[in-house]
Amino acid sequence: MILNEALFMGIKELNSFGIEESTMKAKIIMCNVLNVTKEYLLIHGNEEFPIQKLNEYMEKISRICDREPIQYITNLQSFYGIDFYVNENVLIPQPDTEILVEETIKIIRKENKELKILDLCTGSGAIAVCLEKEKNTSVVASDISKKALEVAKRNCTLNNSNIKLIESNLFENIQGTFDIIVSNPPYIETDTINTLSEEVKKEQKIA
Numbered sequence: 001m002i003l004n005e006a007l008f009m010g011i012k013e014l015n016s017f018g019i020e021e022s023t024m025k026a027k028i029i030m031c032n033v034l035n036v037t038k039e040y041l042l043i044h045g046n047e048e049f050p051i052q053k054l055n056e057y058m059e060k061i062s063r064i065c066d067r068e069p070i071q072y073i074t075n076l077q078s079f080y081g082i083d084f085y086v087n088e089n090v091l092i093p094q095p096d097t098e099i100l101v102e103e104t105i106k107i108i109r110k111e112n113k114e115l116k117i118l119d120l121c122t123g124s125g126a127i128a129v130c131l132e133k134e135k136n137t138s139v140v141a142s143d144i145s146k147k148a149l150e151v152a153k154r155n156c157t158l159n160n161s162n163i164k165l166i167e168s169n170l171f172e173n174i175q176g177t178f179d180i181i182v183s184n185p186p187y188i189e190t191d192t193i194n195t196l197s198e199e200v201k202k203e204q205k206i207a
Helices: 003-016 022-034 038-043 051-065 070-074 095-110 126-132 146-158 190-195
Strands: 077-079 082-084 115-120 137-143 164-167 180-183
Touching: 003 022, 003 051, 022 038, 022 051, 022 070, 051 070, 077 095, 077 126, 082 126, 082 146, 095 115, 095 126, 095 180, 115 126, 126 137, 126 146, 137 146, 146 164
Parallel strands: 115 137, 115 180, 137 164
Antiparallel strands: 077 082
8 A cells, every 4th residue: 555545545534534624634644653744745655655554544543533632643732833742631732822922022032131930830831941942031830730740841851941840739839939920721611611622622621
C-alpha cells in the first residue's frame, strides 16, 4: 500500500463517522505516525507506506472517530508560535488565549525593570512559557493538578524555560508578591459541559 492509498483509507474512515475536515486530520495523523511534514506527503505519495506503521495509523484514526481531540493523539498544540506538549491531563491551549499573552507582553515591554509574574491555573504552562521568554521576567506558575504540573514541567524543559512550578489551589500555597498576575482559569459551568461538542467533553474535567 502506498502513502496516498493509506491516506484515502483514513479519510474514508473519518468520513464514515461524520468527522469534519477529514482530509486535514488524516494528513496530520499520517505525518505524526511517520514523523514527516505535509510537504513530504505531497512529494512521496506514491511510495510504500511502512507496513509496521499501518496499525498505529489506523488506531489513531479510530481515536479521532471516537471524538478524541487530535491534539491529545499527536501530543502537540501550537500556541503563540511555539509547539507545546499536551495530553488528557490539561486543556488544549486555544488561539483566543493568545490575546492574554499579547496584552501582558505589552505591559512587560513598557516597564524598564525585572517583573515577577504569577500564572495561576497554568495547565500546560503555555502562557507561562510565552511570558518567560520576554526579557526581565521571573515567572511562577501554579496549578491544583499534579498531572497538569507534570505537563507544564515537560514544556518548560522543551522550551528551555526557567519557571518555578507550584502545586496550589489558586493562592493557597503562593507566597510573596508579584508585579503581574495572569490566569485563564476554568470557566465552564458543570451543568453546561454536557451541551458541548464531543471533543470538548473529552478534555480534562477538573479544568
